[in-house]
Amino acid sequence: GAGVSQSPRYKVAKRGQDVALRCDPISGHVSLFWYQQALGQGPEFLTYFQNEAQLDKSGLPSDRFFAERPEGSVSTLKIQRTQQEDSAVYLCASSAGGLAGYEQYFGPGTRLTVT
Amino acid sequence: AQKVTQAQTEISVVEKEDVTLDCVYETRDTTYYLFWYKQPPSGELVFLIRRNSFDEQNEISGRYSWNFQKSTSSFNFTITASQVVDSAVYFCALSEAYFGNEKLTFGTGTRLTIIP
Numbered sequence: 001g002a003g004v005s006q007s008p009r010y011k012v013a014k015r016g017q018d019v020a021l022r023c024d025p026i027s028g029h030v031s032l033f034w035y036q037q038a039l040g041q042g043p044e045f046l047t048y049f050q051n052e053a054q055l056d057k058s059g060l061p062s063d064r065f066f067a068e069r070p071e072g073s074v075s076t077l078k079i080q081r082t083q084q085e086d087s088a089v090y091l092c093a094s095s096a097g098g099l100a101g102y103e104q105y106f107g108p109g110t111r112l113t114v115t
Numbered sequence: 116a117q118k119v120t121q122a123q124t125e126i127s128v129v130e131k132e133d134v135t136l137d138c139v140y141e142t143r144d145t146t147y148y149l150f151w152y153k154q155p156p157s158g159e160l161v162f163l164i165r166r167n168s169f170d171e172q173n174e175i176s177g178r179y180s181w182n183f184q185k186s187t188s189s190f191n192f193t194i195t196a197s198q199v200v201d202s203a204v205y206f207c208a209l210s211e212a213y214f215g216n217e218k219l220t221f222g223t224g225t226r227l228t229i230i231p
Contacts, residue, residue: 031217042119042206042221043160056218091160097217101148101167101210104219106160 002026004107006092012113013082021077021110025094032075033104034067035091043091049075082114117142119209121222128197129230136192136225138207144168146212149183149190150219155203166190167212194227202229 005024013019025032031050035043036059045059051072060067064083069075079086089111093104118141128134140149151163164174166183174181178195194201204226208219 033218035219040223042208042223043219045218045220048218056216059218089158093160095217101165101212102217103150103162103165104217105162106152108157108159 004092004094004105006090006107006110008110009108010111010113012115015082015084015114017082018078018080019082019112021079021090021092021112023075023077023092023094023107025073025075025092026096026105027073029094029096029105031095031097031102031104032069033093033095034075034077035093036061037089037091037109039088046077046090079112082112084114087112087114117144117147117209117211117220119207119220119222121207121225123225124223125226125228127228127230130199131196133193133195134197134227136194136205136207136227138190138192138222140188140190140207140209142209142211144211144213148210148212150208150210151181151190151192152206152208152221153203154206154224160206163192197227197229199229199231202227 033048034046037043047057049069064080066078089109091109093106095102095104120139147168149166153161182191204224208221
């Protein structure tokens with residue numbers, strides 16, 4: 001079966017541009033997560049959804065970051081007015097969960113470079 | 116607040132040697148989950164194991180084994196007879212178990228290089 005997919009795999013944006021990153025979770029997975037991974041660091045939590053409900057957005061670094069999952073499947077992470085510090089790999093994960101403890105399956109990530 | 120510490124930034128061993136990756140965690144919860152993930156050069160995180168806080172039995176899966184000790188808040192990972200394909204960055208992660216909180220808190224990772 002298909003795993004988690006993300007698009008685009010690479011994105012170069014000029015400072016100030018808006019970007020949209022897409023995540024297709026594993027079919028039927030209830031929970032969807034976004035993480036940010038800076039070079040040489042572990043993934044850092046951004047936000048997560050159970051179905052279409054955004055239950056936790058405590059990790060979003062600023063109000064320039066916005067995520068949605070309107071129909072409880074595909075999710076989009078949008079970054080407005082990109083800054084150089086937004087350069088990172090953005091990872092999406094999904095789990096069958098709805099409860100803590102389910103393993104999360106990760107996509108290949110989108111590498112965002114802001115110039 | 117929860118925290119995961121992987122003190123070993125990089126480890127290099129010669130192929131066929133055994134190697135242990137350390138993980139120490141902090142949490143105020145009595146119920147929590149611990150995970151190990153592997154991130155090969157391709158970049159995609161691969162799930163290896165999950166442990167809940169009530170199960171302190173060690174686990175072995177082929178060449179991999181995990182040692183969970185609540186008394187020292189550690190969840191260490193050992194690879195026996197290492198192979199070149201084990202070269203990757205390994206992350207330990209923690210999830211506290213209450214409704215509405217499924218997020219993982221990761222350590223900074225240990226880069227393992229197996230020298231042929």
